[in-house]
Amino acid sequence: MLRKLLKHEFRATARIMVPVYLVLLVTALGANFSTRGILKTPYAVLNILGSLLVMAFVVAIMAVCVVSFLLMIQRFYKNLLRDEGYLMLTLPASIHQQVWSKLIVSSVWFIITGVVVMLSFVMMALDVSFLEGMVQVLQQLFQDITAYYAINGTVFLLELLVLAFAGSIAFCLQFYAALAIGHSFSNHKFAWSVAFFFILQFASQLVGSLLLLSLNTSLINSLLGSLDFRVSGMTAIHIGMGILIAVCVVYSAVFYVITTYFLKKHLNLE
Amino acid sequence: MAVLECKELTKRYGAAQALNHVNLQIEPGRIVGLLGPNGSGKTTLIKLANGLLTPTEGEILVCGNVPGRESHACVSYLPERTAIPTWMSAAQLMDFYGDFYQDFRRDAAEEMLKRLEISPRQRIKQMSKGTREKVQLIMVMSRAAQLYLLDEPIGGVDPATRDYILSTIITNYNPEAAVIISTHLISDVEKVLDDVIFINQGQVVLQSSVDQIREEKGMSVDALFREVFKC
Numbered sequence: 001m002l003r004k005l006l007k008h009e010f011r012a013t014a015r016i017m018v019p020v021y022l023v024l025l026v027t028a029l030g031a032n033f034s035t036r037g038i039l040k041t042p043y044a045v046l047n048i049l050g051s052l053l054v055m056a057f058v059v060a061i062m063a064v065c066v067v068s069f070l071l072m073i074q075r076f077y078k079n080l081l082r083d084e085g086y087l088m089l090t091l092p093a094s095i096h097q098q099v100w101s102k103l104i105v106s107s108v109w110f111i112i113t114g115v116v117v118m119l120s121f122v123m124m125a126l127d128v129s130f131l132e133g134m135v136q137v138l139q140q141l142f143q144d145i146t147a148y149y150a151i152n153g154t155v156f157l158l159e160l161l162v163l164a165f166a167g168s169i170a171f172c173l174q175f176y177a178a179l180a181i182g183h184s185f186s187n188h189k190f191a192w193s194v195a196f197f198f199i200l201q202f203a204s205q206l207v208g209s210l211l212l213l214s215l216n217t218s219l220i221n222s223l224l225g226s227l228d229f230r231v232s233g234m235t236a237i238h239i240g241m242g243i244l245i246a247v248c249v250v251y252s253a254v255f256y257v258i259t260t261y262f263l264k265k266h267l268n269l270e
Numbered sequence: 271m272a273v274l275e276c277k278e279l280t281k282r283y284g285a286a287q288a289l290n291h292v293n294l295q296i297e298p299g300r301i302v303g304l305l306g307p308n309g310s311g312k313t314t315l316i317k318l319a320n321g322l323l324t325p326t327e328g329e330i331l332v333c334g335n336v337p338g339r340e341s342h343a344c345v346s347y348l349p350e351r352t353a354i355p356t357w358m359s360a361a362q363l364m365d366f367y368g369d370f371y372q373d374f375r376r377d378a379a380e381e382m383l384k385r386l387e388i389s390p391r392q393r394i395k396q397m398s399k400g401t402r403e404k405v406q407l408i409m410v411m412s413r414a415a416q417l418y419l420l421d422e423p424i425g426g427v428d429p430a431t432r433d434y435i436l437s438t439i440i441t442n443y444n445p446e447a448a449v450i451i452s453t454h455l456i457s458d459v460e461k462v463l464d465d466v467i468f469i470n471q472g473q474v475v476l477q478s479s480v481d482q483i484r485e486e487k488g489m490s491v492d493a494l495f496r497e498v499f500k501c
Contacts (some may be wrong), residue, residue, distance in 0.1 A: 001339075004369045011362075012355065079355075086353035090320045091370050092343035186283060265324050269317075 001093040005101035024060040028120035031057035068113045072106040107168040159241040166248035173255035184266035273417045278328035288314040290472040304452040306469035312452040346415035350422045361390035379412035411442040418449040457492040
């Protein structure tokens with residue numbers, strides 16, 4: 001059932017994201033023409049047009065980021081907590097599947113947005129020969145890093161991808177949890193959601209700070225001091241990535257439990 | 271086995287009591303009118319059966335299960351408002367229903383759309399409110415479910431459409447299934463009902479067959495309703 005939910009969630013979101021990406025790439029191309037030709041001409045009209053094209057590109061980058069963020073919130077809010085919730089939440093699917101379908105699709109769009117924005121910069125700045133050169137440089141860099149510093153480049157990239165995914169799931173769940181709590185109230189649901197977003201943020205900052213403080217005890221310090229760490233720099237990077245991923249997973253788990261609990265037990269559709 | 275069973279079902283919203291120790295059983299093969307004035311608890315009962323609310327006390331069983339993904343597969347639910355995504359076309363909506371419900375009969379849906387001259391390619395957004403309600407009802411009645419829960423199916427439409435909707439309901443439902451129609455427009459639905467449940471202030475005040483009411487009380491359901499709920 002998750003597969004079907006994902007399919008329809010991608011359908012519902014792709015109709016918005018794909019055109020926005022296309023607009024971004026077209027403006028990137030426009031900006032490219034502009035910087036490589038139009039702005040260098042002596043004609044004022046063309047210069048204005050060139051500046052506008054560059055500006056359009058900057059606006060398009062911001063728009064892509066804003067749209068993918070708003071779409072993440074809007075799909076959860078409109079599709080599950082407003083009128084469409086009557087249809088979605090009575091499908092033969094569990095609340096967990098519903099939440100996961102939203103999380104996975106939003107995270108995938110976030111990652112694609114990052115990739116497309118990078119691609120658009122490449123398209124804006126460079127001509128074809130430069131692109132070829134850059135691909136070679138990147139390849140070389142990747143090989144060198146792997147060969148000389150014994151970083152397992154592939155593993156590092158995978159870790160980075162997992163971290164991006166875990167991070168965006170954690171990011172989404174902060175909003176989902178606040179919306180789910182806010183919509184358990186009978187009135188002023190959205191206002192309550194906003195209030196609970198800040199309350200949850202405050203609570204998680206507080207807990208985080210307290211945890212950090214509690215780590216800084218003499219006992220833990222002496223324990224850490226007594227341990228003999230003999231790890232290479234690269235192992236340390238892997239350990240660091242592992243810790244970051246674990247923090248994201250724990251943070252997400254708390255918000256996930258809140259979200260699913262309120263959707264299951266305190267759902268109160270208008 | 272009863273398709274819907276409530277045991278001491280109670281729902282409170284804060285201090286307000288929406289349902290108060292309701293006990294009832296609905297058997298398959300019956301068309302049941304869930305009748306009561308506004309705010310009597312009809313929608314709350316239907317939402318509980320769909321798992322959209324959680325009981326405060328007591329239990330509700332749908333097709334033998336507590337409301338959840340198993341029960342959702344055997345219930346076809348028409349909410350009181352338009353819940354279908356408006357960006358979809360009628361054809362996309364049929365894909366959606368076909369994907370999620372194994373009992374969805376696409377040919378039946380297509381035929382009903384054709385009879386009402388609704389183009390499958392038209393987007394729900396472009397349709398009038400009445401047409402949207404018809405499309406939603408067509409989707410709901412195109413399923414071969416065991417229980418149909420129809421919340422105010424004729425609430426917002428003109429009398430001609432009301433007749434069409436009622437005939438759609440009685441000609442399309444699976445005869446082994448139960449249909450529960452919640453409404454306060456009794457004279458319109460009376461002719462299709464087998465049984466009625468009167469509900470008031472969260473309590474069941476009467477559960478009887480329509481024939482019994484006519485024979486024993488010598489009056490129509492509409493007349494009895496007016497007598498019971500006299501202000």
